[in-house]
Each structure stands twice: as structure tokens, then as C-alpha cells.
Amino acid sequence: MNTTPFENLYQTKLPTYEGAQGVLVAHLDAIVKGLNTPKQGKPAIRCEVRSKGIKSANSLLAKAKEKNLEGDQIFKEIHDIVRATIVCNNLNEIETIVQSLKAEAKKRKSFRIPRFIAKKIREDDCVNNPRENGYRAYHLLLEVDCPGHGWMVSEIQVKTLLQNSWGVLTHEDHYKSVQKPKEGDGTTFEETLIHELFKALGDNLAATDQIAQQIRNAIVRTEQVKWPDAGDTEGIASTSNTVKASKGKDTNGKPLLKDKVSGQPMPAYREGQTVAGLVVHIPLEYYGAIVQLADGTQGLCHISEITGQYVNRIEDHLQVGGSYDFVIKRVNGSKLELSRLISKYKKA
Numbered sequence: 001m002n003t004t005p006f007e008n009l010y011q012t013k014l015p016t017y018e019g020a021q022g023v024l025v026a027h028l029d030a031i032v033k034g035l036n037t038p039k040q041g042k043p044a045i046r047c048e049v050r051s052k053g054i055k056s057a058n059s060l061l062a063k064a065k066e067k068n069l070e071g072d073q074i075f076k077e078i079h080d081i082v083r084a085t086i087v088c089n090n091l092n093e094i095e096t097i098v099q100s101l102k103a104e105a106k107k108r109k110s111f112r113i114p115r116f117i118a119k120k121i122r123e124d125d126c127v128n129n130p131r132e133n134g135y136r137a138y139h140l141l142l143e144v145d146c147p148g149h150g151w152m153v154s155e156i157q158v159k160t161l162l163q164n165s166w167g168v169l170t171h172e173d174h175y176k177s178v179q180k181p182k183e184g185d186g187t188t189f190e191e192t193l194i195h196e197l198f199k200a201l202g203d204n205l206a207a208t209d210q211i212a213q214q215i216r217n218a219i220v221r222t223e224q225v226k227w228p229d230a231g232d233t234e235g236i237a238s239t240s241n242t243v244k245a246s247k248g249k250d251t252n253g254k255p256l257l258k259d260k261v262s263g264q265p266m267p268a269y270r271e272g273q274t275v276a277g278l279v280v281h282i283p284l285e286y287y288g289a290i291v292q293l294a295d296g297t298q299g300l301c302h303i304s305e306i307t308g309q310y311v312n313r314i315e316d317h318l319q320v321g322g323s324y325d326f327v328i329k330r331v332n333g334s335k336l337e338l339s340r341l342i343s344k345y346k347k348a
Contacts, residue, residue, distance in 0.1 A: 006074075010057040013075060017054045020082045020146040024154045025051050027111045027144065028084055031104050035097065045096050047088035050164075052157075055081045079117070079141050080155035087164045091213045094127060094138050097158050101140060110145035114153055117141060127163075133195060134202020136163045162205040162212070170198050214284055269297070269336060272347025273328045277338065279318050289318050291326060291338055299336030301326060306340050 003011075028049045035045040055063075060081060064074040075081070086097055105113045114122050122141035130136045138158040143151045159167075269275070277291035277299070288302040306317050317340075318324065327345045330337040339345055 006061055007057055009071070010060065014054065016146060016149045016152070017082050019149065020144050020152040020154060021051065021054060021084075023110065023144040023146055024082060024084055024142075024156075025049060027104070027108065028086065028156070031100060032086060035100060045088060045093045046090075047086050047093060047097060050085045050087055052083045052085055055083065079121075079153045080139075082144070082152060082154035083157065084154070085157045085159060085164065087159055087161060089161060089212070090216045091127070091160060091209050092216070094158050094160065098138055098140060101142065101156060101158075105142050112143050112145075112151075114141055114143050117153070130202060130206070132199065134166065134199040136166070136202060136206060160209050160212075162209050166202050166205050169201065217284075269328050269331055270347075271328050271331055272345055274342060274346060275326055275328060275338075276323060277326050278323050279320050282314050282318070282320060286314065289314060291324075293336075297336065299326075299328070299338040301338040301340060305329065305338070308341050308344070 032047055032049050035047060038044045055078075060074065060078065063078055064070070067077065069077050088094060088097060102113065105111055124139035126135060126137050126139065136159070140156045140158065141153055142156060143153050146152050275293055277293050279289050280292045280298070281290040282288075283290070286303065288300050288305070290298055291301055292298050301318070303311050303314060306314065311317060324340065325342060326338040326340060327342040328336055329339040329345050
């Protein structure tokens with residue numbers, strides 16, 4: 001069987017690329033092992049390395065033709081010959097993995113950020129900027145030191161399970177062969193339909209990824225919260241004005257009011273009173289934070305009452321499981337409206 005000059009050149013370089021692939025996967029396995037281990041109360045990042053193997057001669061040649069590359073230029077200008085994929089469960093984990101890869105690349109001796117490749121080339125965020133066919137992933141170029149051959153560029157793709165399944169479902173070779181249809185270029189109806197269906201599949205999986213992320217956020221919040229029993233002040237920081245009511249009575253020893261719904265006693269809190277509270281929940285609707293006081297009473301700190309200024313992310317100011325001082329802005333029946341703007345509402 002006759003081989004082309006390019007195929008011969010590819011075969012001579014293949015052992016080098018296979019060596020670089022082994023070095024890359026070894027680094028990634030070690031990094032992922034660390035990410036999969038919980039640290040300082042933080043949940044583990046659930047991810048695994050999936051080696052994609054060396055780019056085939058046919059795929060490499062097809063990409064070279066797109067870029068008008070020939071000979072050794074192909075191996076210098078195409079950066080994803082050596083590649084691997086890290087697959088994780090949720091969207092937020094992608095950012096954590098990418099930042100960990102960058103940090104490790106600065107510490108490891110045989111693993112580094114490419115020195116002569118511009119950032120816009122070495123990083124491609126297709127998660128927030130998906131491709132027209134619906135493809136989503138985060139691409140990062142890093143160099144590995146291959147013994148006997150020096151530094152070699154490799155591509156790492158970081159994807160969620162659903163983003164990875166998009167490639168499996170659409171069959172990678174197939175979707176790459178179907179380009180975006182252009183008016184008047186002879187594209188068939190079937191090719192146009194395939195392209196639109198690929199995009200629809202990607203968009204639907206992305207929507208499911210968002211739901212999966214919300215579920216994960218809720219689970220993490222549940223795991224972080226320590227729910228104190230009524231009258232139990234453990235885990236809630238005390239202040240000079242913290243309410244320390246005994247069960248069934250307020251701080252003055254008077255019977256507590258009854259909650260209209262639950263029938264449970266309600267403390268006689270007063271507007272302008274400073275209290276300490278534990279943030280137990282930040283609703284997905286993002287209107288504020290649910291705060292639990294020392295005796296188990298809950299109140300709402302609206303997002304507008306956190307700093308007095310525009311707040312983009314509540315988590316930048318209040319953390320679930322964190323204890324903070326609040327002032328009671330308003331007592332509305334059995335409901336408490338809280339504020340972090342203590343000097344604004346505090347009463348002597």
C-alpha cells in the first residue's frame with residue numbers, strides 16, 4: 001500500500017507525540033486526584049481524565065488544508081495533536097479545573113503555560129461563547145516537557161458530562177464535516193437541518209446543565225448549613241444585643257407571641273434591635289438571604305439591605321453558614337425583615 005509524503009512524515013513524529021501524550025495524562029491524573037479530594041470543608045470536584053489520543057493523520061491533514069499549511073508547518077501551527085479531555089459534573093467545576101491547571105502549570109517543572117502563544121489562542125471559552133453548531137467546552141493549551149524532544153504544546157478540553165455527551169451523540173467526525181450552511185453554496189436541505197438540529201441539541205443540553213448546576217448549588221448549601229434547634233445558640237456569634245430567649249419566653253421572661261401558621265411561639269423582637277444571625281439559605285431567585293436567629297426564628301435580609309449599594313452577587317457579602325450582625329428593620333406579624341445597615345435602623 002502506497003503512502004503519501006505527509007503520512008510518512010506523520011509516522012516519524014508519532015512516537016514523539018505518544019511520549020508527550022503519556023506525560024500530559026500523568027500530569028492531569030495527578031491534578032484531578034487532588035481536585036477529587038475535599039479540602040478545608042470544600043466539596044470535591046467530581047472529574048476524570050479521558051485521553052482523546054493523538055490526532056489522526058487524516059484529521060490533521062484536513063485541518064492543515066483549512067489553514068493552508070504544508071510540511072513541518074502543520075506540526076508547528078496546529079496545537080491539538082496531543083490532547084486530553086477532563087470531564088466534570090457541573091458548570092462551576094469547569095472554572096475551578098481551569099484555574100487549577102493554570103496554577104499547577106506555574107509550579108510543575110515539566111508542565112507549563114506556553115510562552116510564545118497569545119492568550120486568545122491558548123484559551124478558548126466555548127462554554128460562554130458556544131460555537132455556531134452548538135459545541136461547548138473550555139479549551140486550554142499547555143506545554144509538556146517530553147524527554148529527548150523538549151517542550152511540546154498540548155490541548156486540554158474541559159467539559160461537563162452533558163457537553164461531552166453532545167460530542168458523543170453528534171459523532172465528532174460527522175459534525176465537523178457539516179459546516180454552517182451558506183446561502184447559495186449548494187448546501188442541501190438535509191445539511192441545513194443537521195446543522196440546526198446539532199445546535200438545538202447543544203442548546204437543550206446547556207439548559208439542562210444550568211438546572212443541574214442549580215441542583216448542585218442547593219445540595220452544597222444544604223451540606224454547609226448547621227440547623228440549630230430552638231434556643232440553641234451554638235454556631236451563631238453572640239453580640240451585646242443578641243437575643244438569648246429561653247424556650248417559650250422572650251428576653252424579659254414574657255410569653256412569646258404565637259406564629260399564625262405554625263402555632264409556635266414568636267419572640268417579641270423590636271424594630272431597631274441588633275441581633276446575630278446565621279445565613280441558612282440564598283434563594284435561587286436571588287432576592288436576598290434567609291437568616292436564622294439564635295432561637296430558631298427566621299427572617300429575610302433583602303438584597304437591597306446588604307450594603308446599601310448595588311449588589312451583583314450576594315455571596316460576595318454573605319455566605320451560607322456564615323454568622324453576621326443584623327438589625328431588625330421591621331416586624332410584620334410573625335415575619336422579620338432584617339438589614340445589614342445597622343447604623344441606619346438601630347435604635348437606642
